[in-house]
Amino acid sequence: xxxxxxxxxxxxxxxxxxxxxxxxxxxxxxxxxxxxxxxxxxxxxxxxxxxxxxxxxxxxxxxxxxxxxxxxxxxxxxxxxxxxxxxxxxxxxxxxxxxxxxxxxxxxxxxxxxxxxxxxxxxxxxxxxxxxx
Numbered sequence: 001x002x003x004x005x006x007x008x009x010x011x012x013x014x015x016x017x018x019x020x021x022x023x024x025x026x027x028x029x030x031x032x033x034x035x036x037x038x039x040x041x042x043x044x045x046x047x048x049x050x051x052x053x054x055x056x057x058x059x060x061x062x063x064x065x066x067x068x069x070x071x072x073x074x075x076x077x078x079x080x081x082x083x084x085x086x087x088x089x090x091x092x093x094x095x096x097x098x099x100x101x102x103x104x105x106x107x108x109x110x111x112x113x114x115x116x117x118x119x120x121x122x123x124x125x126x127x128x129x130x131x132x133x
Contacts, residue, residue: 003074007039008081047125
């Protein structure tokens, strides 16, 4: 079961879920993936923390939500927010299930497709964290 650590930009969570639904070859509801989503929009702002504009570290909330998803049955987690990948290493180490690294997977797919240069739209936090470098 896939767990989506969301709410870190509620629209990002919706978009990821929509993409998974749209791209799953399913002829009935039961052919879709089992997915649980945590959407705690009140999680402290990732960009503000990364830029040093806030001392509220969002990691504890993200970690707690990750454990909640695992307790609900998730066997692998995805983080819907690019900026939240700043905390990826800590989350992957803390949680007992694999956590997908969306930026690494995206870069690997682009490279495999022959891309040598990509453009991204990103928050200042994602840029400062060099998430896609």
